[in-house]
Amino acid sequence: MALLVLILALQLCCVVHCIRHACSRLWIVAILVFPLLGCLAYAWFEILPAHAGRREVRAVRAAMSRKLDPQRAVRRAREALDMADTAANQSALGDALAETGAWAEAAVHYAQALAKSAGGRDRACKVKLARAELEAGNARPAHALLEELPPSGSASENDRVTLLLARSLDEMGDEDRALALYEDVGSRLAGAEAQCRQAALLIRVGRFDEAIAPLEEAERRARRIDRLERMRDAAMYEWAARTLAELRAAQP
Structure with a gap:
C-alpha cells in the first residue's frame, strides 16, 4: 500500500512538472501507462539535464550510468x-x-x-x-x-603516494613503518582513509585502545565533509562508527 502511494505521488510530481515546463504531452502518457519506468525515464531525460551543471547531479548521473x-x-x-x-x-x-x-x-x-x-x-x-x-x-x-x-611538485600528490606506500608496507607486514606513515599523512590528507587504515592495522595487531583516537578523528571528519564525499565512502565511515562504538563498549 505504501509503495502504491509513493508511485502515485511520483506520477503526480512528474505530470505537474511536465505541464509546468511545457514538455511533450507524450511524457504524460508514458508516466500514466508505465508508472515506475515512465517516471524514471522522465526524470532522466527531462529533469536531470536541466540541473546537469550541478556537481551533485553530475555525480548521480554518472553513478546511474555505471549502474545501468x-x-x-x-x-x-x-x-x-x-x-x-x-x-x-x-x-x-x-x-x-x-x-x-x-x-x-x-x-x-x-x-x-x-x-x-x-x-x-x-x-x-x-x-x-x-x-x-x-x-x-x-x-x-x-x-x-x-x-x-x-617527489612531485604537488604536496597533495606526494601525500596520496605516501598513503599508497603505507598500504603496501601494511600488506607486506611492516606494521611499524606503515603506522608511522598512516599517522603522518593522515594529518594532511582530506577524508579519513588514512585514519581508518591506521585503526584497522592497530586492531589487527591487538592495540585496541590506540585505535580509538584515529577512529574518533574519522568520526569528526565524517561530520565535516560534504554529503557526496560521505556517500562515496559510506562503507568506510559506517565501519569506523561501528568499530568505534564496539571499542568504547569494550573499555573497562
Missing part, C-alpha cells in the same frame, strides 16, 4: 585502443577497467602504457600501475614502483 551499463566505458576504451594502440589509449582502458574493479587487468594496460611512454618515465602512469597492483593484491611490485618515484 557498467561496461560501457570499458567497451569504448577498447574500441579506441583497437583504432590506435597508444600510451594514452592503454591508460584510458586501464582507467575504465579500474572503475569496474578489474584491477589485475587494469595493471596490464597501465604497464603497457608505461612501456609506450617516453623512456618509461610517466610518473602519473607509474602511480596508477602501483595502485592497480596494490588493489589486485600484489603489494611487493606496488611497493617497488612507489619507492623509486621521485
